[in-house]
Amino acid sequence: MTQNVPPTLILFDGSPLQIEQITAIAQGQARVQLSPDPLFRSRIQRGADFLDRLLREDGVVYGVTTGYGDSCTVEIPPALIPDLPHHLYAYHGCGMGRFLTDVETRAVLACRLASLCQGMSGVSWALLQQLEHLIEHDILPRIPAEGSVGASGDLTPLSYVAAVLCGEREVLFRGQVVPAAQALQDTGATPLRLRPKEGLALMNGTAVMTALGCLAWQRADYVSRLACRITAANVVAIAGNAHHFDETLFAAKPHAGQQRAAARIRGDLVVEAQLRNSHRLQDRYSLRCAPHVIGVLEDALPFLRQLIEAELNSANDNPLIEPDEERVLHGGHFYGGHIALAMDTLKNTVANIADLLDRQLALLVDTRYSQGLPSNLSGSQGATQPINHGLKALQISASAWTAEALKQTMPASVFSRSTECHNQDKVSMGTIAARDALRVLELTEQVLAAMLIAARQAVPLRERIQPDVPVGPAMRAWIADLAGRVALVEEDRALDRDLHQLLSGIRAQTWSLYAD
Known part of the structure; x- marks a missing residue:
């Protein structure tokens, strides 16, 4: 408490x-x-x-x-x-x-x-x-x-x-x-x-699946917000084109959640200062299309809230006893199909966030795409530079977590089984879907923790190359907070303790992200 x-x-x-x-x-x-x-x-x-x-x-x-x-x-x-x-x-x-x-x-x-x-x-x-x-x-x-x-x-x-x-x-x-x-x-x-x-x-x-669904929804909402902040940090770190998030551009494709994601990212950037990067017309999809990926989750969340809260506020046992009309109503309100749909949808959209961020990390660590950042985001500058490997292993682990999250996205609801002497001959699998969604969230939050280390690493490394790198005030305060939690990786070290600490912060929703 x-x-x-x-x-x-x-x-x-x-x-x-x-x-x-x-x-x-x-x-x-x-x-x-x-x-x-x-x-x-x-x-x-x-x-x-x-x-x-x-x-x-x-x-x-x-x-x-x-x-x-x-x-x-x-x-x-x-x-x-x-x-x-x-x-x-x-x-x-x-x-x-x-x-x-x-x-x-x-x-x-x-x-x-x-x-x-x-x-x-x-x-x-x-x-x-x-x-x-x-x-x-x-x-x-x-x-x-x-x-x-x-x-x-x-x-x-x-x-x-x-x-x-x-x-x-x-x-x-x-x-x-x-x-x-x-x-x-x-x-x-x-x-x-x-x-x-x-x-x-x-x-x-349906109390178990609904309870897990409530928890999953709240975590997914935070994943979406944190993914926007991390994407903005990665645009800064890779000297990307902030005009990909232009308000007029997104008015032309009016998905509300997609527009909201673009506005969050745009607000973290100093757009006019990015004109110096206008020679790079188009960044790769994992940056340029980030609002489109995050926006799918953003647009799904209000619909999924409707499904979950309707189930939460329902009488869902059988039979129902109507006390005013004094009727016994035999039915099937115990069927958890709406929660199954909500959780199968949620795990798909959340796993896509993990995949998006994993692709962003792949750009940051690779000198072919990182616009001058050191290999594997290593912060080493001295004589030991040749033996330091920065975030090489972290990128491998993030890719493993992403792959496992993607593997979990098979819809549970399509695996209905006939049970109980064919009385329960069509069932929802809603609770399995909810547990799957929580597992996908666990894995995606681990990717987010890896990306926090990458953001803490990449923005200061960009500033070594470009001291006047444009960073919005909210972003700068957030990077400063990360710097207080995680030391810059200059000499190779185990990162598991940092990951656990950051993961705890994600699950406690430590950072207040955006007012919308």
Whole structure:
């Protein structure tokens, strides 16, 4: 949690939430509170009461009086109905892979609470309070990342949330992995006994993929902004033509995101001072077309926000319980196709940013294209110059990270599998797409870290050749900040510590970039 800054309080009352609110909760910068409004609480309670009445009147409700999935034809004897939710999260306890991080887990809890607060899931007020308690006391279920096909939602990973609410399985609490029951006891809570339908309400939804999607979106937005700043630095370093980013030029092709990227880069440059480079009419595509590449991501982000936030603010389990009309609505809102599309699109556009910057670095280190910069951006000037290799290996590593990011861009959504006795015969793969997107972001952020070292190296080396190199004030302040973080590479040294430090800065979004 940010030091000395009181966390924001975010009210959960069924009103629309934004990506930034989920990420603030996930990063420990905001607290969660269920609305005290009696009307909100009454809506939640009416759904639970309606379900109770249906059970008394022998109503048939999927997952309440029947088995789950393909077993929906199995009628559950009334005496066994209270045990059915326990069986749902018990048999779904088969997740594998890494555990979700602290940040990811908080986002999952917040997303599930947001959905249940729509008042269409037939859950009790006590269930919402227990979820609120987990977030408030940072009791984080240990959720394996793998095992969801994205319909019927994130069943297996969310079973770990359901189990923890009932005092089962393990949590991360105060820095230690402990039994869930212990963490609940230590914070004054008691294990929940799930009511009919509450197992489905918790598990039969898209909270994991949506949570990861929120986090991925925010990181991608920052990647886009930082890519603009790095591109501007590389234009300066390579003595490029700043007129490639002319406002009139970009008015002729009015993609808003592309225009925004060009304006950011243009604002970092001193365009009129670049007239001395007018003999070089056209730079290579990785510089000249940078707004066109970054602009694709910029133009995608508002659309992807729409998809992610619509999912975030939806009731996405099955069946839905409409408390006002007293209807049970059987459907398929657990299907995560919109998140799958968002994440498949995001990973493609982000990987293209990695590729763009990798190509820029290839120009900077190669004396055939770098307009007088030393080979491999080596800062060595003394007798040891012949044995110094500058950023040669860094460029190789950046290329490796880029290649792996590009390899990850195969759409996950096209790999639908028929599962669960052909009941789930068309599934979204949204959670796999979201995990892929996060991996592409990790790799792209590593390329960005390499490019920060290159920018810190290349601009001062250009100034050795051209002392009056034109640099905008924001760019100059940013280069000075980098110089305070990373020493100029004059004699060969290992760069991994610098990379890790810069990577932490990227993920913490250390640099404030552009006002748009």
